[in-house]
Amino acid sequence: MGRKDGGLFINSKRFGSLQKPCMKDMILFLNCMTTSHNDADACARQKEQLVACMESQSKKNRKSWGSINYQLQRLSRGRK
Template identity: 80%
Template sequence: MGRKAGGLFINSKRFSSLHKPCMKEMIMFMNCMATSHSDVEACAKQKEILNTCIESQSKKNRKSWGSINYQLQRLSRGRK
């Protein structure tokens, strides 16, 4: 149910762990919060760095090409 036999399909959740763009900034912020006992004012610099990284990764700045599975379906339609 759902997929035709022999169709192309990639589990995109499996590849999501490969690209973590703001992980380093988040770890720096969390380490600062742990050492300063959750004092946000002491970690203002790390928080600002993390916010700018997250804003730069937002979807409004990127051109969407659709999911990988959508592109594979398009390719298989042209192949028939």
């Protein structure tokens, strides 16, 4: 079940923490909730911004190309 020697492999879990596009919106929303003592009506604008950001990042809007390791395997097969 191990990898072959000389094969291409990228640990995709290592790069999972690099992009966090909605982090600012989430922090703004949580800070607003803290200052307004959990009153969601007072933080409606921040909540809408967070929801819009999360919807724009959803996987259904993106075309899936498979994992990067699958693509690397395809490239190495063509090289042989």
